[in-house]
Amino acid sequence: MAREKVLEIRDLTISFKTHGGKLQAVRGIDLDLYRGETIAIVGESGSGKSVTVKAIMGILSKNGQIEKGEINYTYQDKEVEVTKNILEFSKKQMRKTINGKRIAMIFQDPMTSLDPTMSIGNQVMEGMRTHYKTPKKEAYEKAVRLLELVGITNPEERMKSYPHHLSGGMRQRIVIAIALACDPDVLICDEPTTALDVTIQAKILELIKDIQRKTGISVIYITHDLGVVAKVADYVNVMYAGRIVEKGTTDEIFYNPQHPYTWGLLLAMPDLDTKTSKLYSIPGNPPNMAKEMTGDPFYPRNAYALHIDKEKEPDLMKVTDSHFAATWLLSEDSPAYTLPAELVERIERMKGKEEVAHGITS
Numbered sequence: 001m002a003r004e005k006v007l008e009i010r011d012l013t014i015s016f017k018t019h020g021g022k023l024q025a026v027r028g029i030d031l032d033l034y035r036g037e038t039i040a041i042v043g044e045s046g047s048g049k050s051v052t053v054k055a056i057m058g059i060l061s062k063n064g065q066i067e068k069g070e071i072n073y074t075y076q077d078k079e080v081e082v083t084k085n086i087l088e089f090s091k092k093q094m095r096k097t098i099n100g101k102r103i104a105m106i107f108q109d110p111m112t113s114l115d116p117t118m119s120i121g122n123q124v125m126e127g128m129r130t131h132y133k134t135p136k137k138e139a140y141e142k143a144v145r146l147l148e149l150v151g152i153t154n155p156e157e158r159m160k161s162y163p164h165h166l167s168g169g170m171r172q173r174i175v176i177a178i179a180l181a182c183d184p185d186v187l188i189c190d191e192p193t194t195a196l197d198v199t200i201q202a203k204i205l206e207l208i209k210d211i212q213r214k215t216g217i218s219v220i221y222i223t224h225d226l227g228v229v230a231k232v233a234d235y236v237n238v239m240y241a242g243r244i245v246e247k248g249t250t251d252e253i254f255y256n257p258q259h260p261y262t263w264g265l266l267l268a269m270p271d272l273d274t275k276t277s278k279l280y281s282i283p284g285n286p287p288n289m290a291k292e293m294t295g296d297p298f299y300p301r302n303a304y305a306l307h308i309d310k311e312k313e314p315d316l317m318k319v320t321d322s323h324f325a326a327t328w329l330l331s332e333d334s335p336a337y338t339l340p341a342e343l344v345e346r347i348e349r350m351k352g353k354e355e356v357a358h359g360i361t362s
């Protein structure tokens with residue numbers, strides 16, 4: 001079956017006005033999301049993941065400015081398929097047609113997205129009532145079905161409960177039900193499980209996958225945790241200093257990573273079989289994005305840096321039709337190099353255990 005593109009981001013470039021001058025948060029990124037598929041955006045804190053998805057939702061803070069780029073979204077408008085650059089939409093248009101309705105988002109901490117003074121039922125029904133003027137009875141019935149879908153037992157009873165009656169995992173399920181209430185095409189999950197304990201985390205990820213199988217929704221995960229990525233994503237985008245430095249299928253990123261930054265992220269992933277008890281962390285810190293940069297921003301932290309890295313930032317270079325990495329190591333003049341031995345071992349172990357989930361498209 002042909003894949004249908006839902007979102008196409010081109011050359012997205014975002015800066016912020018700050019007291020220290022202009023901060024270049026996102027520097028010309030391209031992203032594609034297809035119907036029913038899951039992409040992950042992964043990178044350390046400050047790499048530009050949240051700013052990117054906030055631009056998609058139209059909720060950038062006031063000092064933020066989209067300098068360039070397009071976010072082309074394909075959706076059904078009165079039963080006609082249209083593709084629109086939603087960056088041209090007004091705030092009002094975004095609220096009315098996109099945000100929370102066709103593109104919904106769930107955040108890290110369910111408590112911040114739930115209203116403590118409002119019953120669960122009213123919170124799940126709210127979007128349907130405001131966006132679609134759904135009659136009360138219909139909204140109620142759909143809310144009960146949604147609570148069932150997200151695995152809440154006794155949904156009719158739960159409709160009357162308040163957030164503080166529920167555990168963290170249950171609250172996150174409610175947040176997911178609220179996000180799904182208007183039948184969105186795209187669900188953006190911002191570190192949806194970081195605030196939860198490990199067993200609940202796995203259940204929530206499984207729940208989102210299950211909903212995806214039932215509804216055909218497309219999902220964007222943003223996370224710093226490659227463990228989450230392995231479980232859920234079809235495609236991975238690795239971000240560093242506001243750019244995508246490597247992108248590929250989940251198998252390509254885990255089994256054949258090309259960028260030294262991706263190597264670092266893989267090595268820093270907790271793994272029960274790692275011999276040393278000390279967890280690896282990438283040396284140094286991400287650059288200050290308010291400062292002018294020359295060369296590759298990863299250069300000072302890169303044990304594999306070449307002379308050219310100091311002067312010139314590499315573009316994404318092709319590895320396969322679906323796999324690209326922005327590293328001079330892929331250029332014709334690159335000297336021979338070998339991957340860190342520990343990484344080679346780890347990749348072999350992952351292959352042996354098939355730790356990487358095979359996404360719904362494979």
Ligand SMILES: Nc1ncnc2c1ncn2[C@@H]1O[C@H](COP(=O)(O)OP(=O)(O)OP(=O)(O)O)[C@@H](O)[C@H]1O
Nearest residue numbers: 016018023025044045046047048049050051061289
């Ligand atoms: N409102 C703002 N004003 C100024 N700078 C901002 C603002 N919001 C984000 N930034 C900056 O933009 C850059 C990218 O931030 P962003 O929040 O997207 O990173 P992130 O990868 O999502 O990190 P985290 O995982 O911590 O959320 C950072 O340097 C951050 O300080």
